Amino acid sequence: MITGSTSYVPRREAAILIVDDAPANLSVLRKLMVEQGYQTYIATSGERAVQIAKRVYPDLILLDVVMPGIDGLETCRQLKSNALTQHIPVIFMSARNETEDVVAGFETGGADYIGKPLRMAEVCARVRAQLQIRNRSETQQEQAERLRTIVNSMAEGLLIIEPNGRVQFTNPACDAYLGYEEGELAGQSLSDLLNPLVAQEYLDYFTRYAADPETAHSHGTREVIIRHKQGTSVCMDLTLTPMYSRQPLFIGLLHDITHHKMSEDALHRAAMVDSLTKIANRRHFDTFLEKEWQRAIRSGAPLSLVVLDVDHFKLYNDSLGHAAGDICLQQVAQAINAHALRATDLAARYGGEEFVLLFAETDADAAFALAESIRNHVEALQLPHPRSITSPWITVSVGVATIHPHQMENVEALFVAADRAMYVAKENGRNQVRSSRASPAAAGTVDISALASH
Numbered sequence: 001m002i003t004g005s006t007s008y009v010p011r012r013e014a015a016i017l018i019v020d021d022a023p024a025n026l027s028v029l030r031k032l033m034v035e036q037g038y039q040t041y042i043a044t045s046g047e048r049a050v051q052i053a054k055r056v057y058p059d060l061i062l063l064d065v066v067m068p069g070i071d072g073l074e075t076c077r078q079l080k081s082n083a084l085t086q087h088i089p090v091i092f093m094s095a096r097n098e099t100e101d102v103v104a105g106f107e108t109g110g111a112d113y114i115g116k117p118l119r120m121a122e123v124c125a126r127v128r129a130q131l132q133i134r135n136r137s138e139t140q141q142e143q144a145e146r147l148r149t150i151v152n153s154m155a156e157g158l159l160i161i162e163p164n165g166r167v168q169f170t171n172p173a174c175d176a177y178l179g180y181e182e183g184e185l186a187g188q189s190l191s192d193l194l195n196p197l198v199a200q201e202y203l204d205y206f207t208r209y210a211a212d213p214e215t216a217h218s219h220g221t222r223e224v225i226i227r228h229k230q231g232t233s234v235c236m237d238l239t240l241t242p243m244y245s246r247q248p249l250f251i252g253l254l255h256d257i258t259h260h261k262m263s264e265d266a267l268h269r270a271a272m273v274d275s276l277t278k279i280a281n282r283r284h285f286d287t288f289l290e291k292e293w294q295r296a297i298r299s300g301a302p303l304s305l306v307v308l309d310v311d312h313f314k315l316y317n318d319s320l321g322h323a324a325g326d327i328c329l330q331q332v333a334q335a336i337n338a339h340a341l342r343a344t345d346l347a348a349r350y351g352g353e354e355f356v357l358l359f360a361e362t363d364a365d366a367a368f369a370l371a372e373s374i375r376n377h378v379e380a381l382q383l384p385h386p387r388s389i390t391s392p393w394i395t396v397s398v399g400v401a402t403i404h405p406h407q408m409e410n411v412e413a414l415f416v417a418a419d420r421a422m423y424v425a426k427e428n429g430r431n432q433v434r435s436s437r438a439s440p441a442a443a444g445t446v447d448i449s450a451l452a453s454h
């Protein structure tokens with residue numbers, strides 16, 4: 001964990017470079033600095049000071065201003081113009097104490113200016129103060145560097161977002177997730193990446209927080225679909241947390257859940273499909289029927305249910321074996337499924353050798369015609385049934401029920417009607433379609449009428 005502490009742990013005793021053309025001054029200052037526990041280097045000219053600074057990289061330079069050759073101001077300028085030495089704090093020492101001298105010292109990059117004659121306690125205090133400032137800034141730089149490394153190497157995508165929705169920064173993982181080059185996302189708006197409704201929700205949250213930072217709270221984690229640069233969609237968990245520095249900002253953390261989502265979708269799909277025939281299973285059909293039922297109540301449109309049962313299938317299994325029976329069910333399922341053409345049609349294996357089909361917004365005549373077409377299609381497969389007493393081929397008996405949902409009380413009644421029609425088809429010789437209708441005069445009762453039969 002990164003802490004915010006700036007407490008300084010000395011790595012070693014600080015090194016001070018003392019620069020003065022007067023050997024007597026050098027000697028006094030050196031003695032003083034050594035007594036304070038500092039390591040010392042000395043130089044008697046500006047040129048020499050620059051050379052030593054580049055070589056030993058001292059923590060601080062005490063620099064005389066008036067010297068032969070390059071003076072202290074020029075020496076400081078040279079130190080500040082070199083990348084190696086520019087961060088070393090320089091304290092000028094000079095008998096020139098006029099305001100413009102002091103200002104010139106600061107303007108060349110000096111950190112402090114001590115007037116001569118030197119008061120040793122003051123020199124020590126100013127050196128200590130500058131070393132503390134330097135240590136603090138070094139610690140901050142190290143912390144910033146450490147944070148940069150973490151942000152650049154973390155597997156989660158990170159975005160910094162402004163209250164107006166503008167992306168200010170992204171880390172490499174975020175760029176990689178969304179297919180962008182480094183820095184390319186900066187300046188784009190959240191609305192460019194998210195569905196407009198979701199983006200607006202975030203923008204509202206930003207506006208609320210920016211107006212009243214006291215009430216800021218994390219927006220939590222939610223699943224979002226983000227636009228990839230290539231135009232595809234990626235599924236991510238987005239966690240948004242407010243951060244108040246000089247301006248309100250938001251930290252967004254992105255976690256890619258596309259793969260997780262894909263397997264979740266695959267599982268979901270698998271739970272809806274019958275494993276043998278690969279058409280919808282009973283559970284999916286029941287859910288679908290419930291939805292269509294409610295829709296039909298609202299629209300007043302008719303709903304038709306077709307129930308199909310393979311004829312003499314026990315005999316088929318007994319004569320050709322269970323494996324052949326399975327293949328036969330797969331072929332029959334495909335023939336049935338081929339008739340569920342609209343988004344509101346659904347064919348399913350309801351159990352054993354029983355299949356169902358739902359036709360929404362389909363009246364009795366149209367449903368009957370579809371059922372007859374399926375019956376015909378199955379027979380036309382000419383799957384030999386050696387022991388059937390009603391046909392040389394595999395055939396199906398079909399029951400159809402059509403209602404306007406307000407006519408019957410529940411879905412169950414629709415099933416009962418279609419099942420009864422199917423049993424009438426069985427009883428009347430199989431390989432035929434029978435239709436039942438609810439009598440409007442007595443809701444819930446079923447009127448079986450042979451609209452047609454094979």
Ligand SMILES: Nc1nc2c(ncn2[C@@H]2O[C@H](COP(=O)(O)OP(=O)(O)OP(=O)(O)O)[C@@H](O)[C@H]2O)c(=O)[nH]1
Nearest residue numbers: 309310311312313314315317322323325326352353
């Ligand atoms: N091969 C195979 N057979 C199944 C499967 N599910 C159910 N069955 C068989 O389907 C047969 C259904 O037989 P019954 O309910 O007696 O009806 P039927 O022989 O088709 O006779 P009718 O419906 O009166 O024409 C049983 O023998 C079940 O074992 C399956 O997944 N695979």
